[in-house]
Amino acid sequence: EAAVTQSPRNKVAVTGGKVTLSCNQTNNHNNMYWYRQDTGHGLRLIHYSYGAGSTEKGDIPDGYKASRPSQENFSLILELATPSQTSVYFCASGDEGLGGSSQNTLYFGAGTRLSVL
């Protein structure tokens, strides 16, 4: 069973503070992703990575940085947290798809609920 673990599960931060969300996967997947989920917006891609040392911008990267120091770990960093970043954040890892297809099956963590006051 694929395993993606996020920490912390809940976080309260102050405006202007620094927040780091951590994600660890034991699937040996190359690809990892950070999403945020807000009512009415579904899941929106913030940053992704296709291997250790790489980070790429997703659809809504502003205000966020990412770090992929190893195959297993992928962090999301909010250098100056704002109330608009209050959300539920999901990390996911994925394989390259089956049978030569580029379709990417993702395995999600349980999420981190972040409140910025």
Next chain:
Amino acid sequence: SQLAEENPWALSVHEGESVTVNCSYKTSITALQWYRQKSGEGPAQLILIRSNEREKRNGRLRATLDTSSQSSSLSITATRCEDTAVYFCDSSSGSWQLIFGSGTQLTVMP
């Protein structure tokens, strides 16, 4: 950049009934996936159906794909309370990113 949309926005059924969720997508695809997200959890894949397939089954789940109308459906038979969740579809654009719509909220009542 919403490439897929689920409808209806919400559904309610009683246990044992069947239900269908629909998805429309906007680009040519190599495959389409259905995910389910229960309250307090991350999404989990249910079915992957490739563009050369018209139907795929997984237990009580049945997915169909119509590439001519760029639409897909997910049917659940003999629903259970634990099927209560938000259901998402993802239409592959050929890249390895995954893009969800806003989802369909399914509530199964006892």
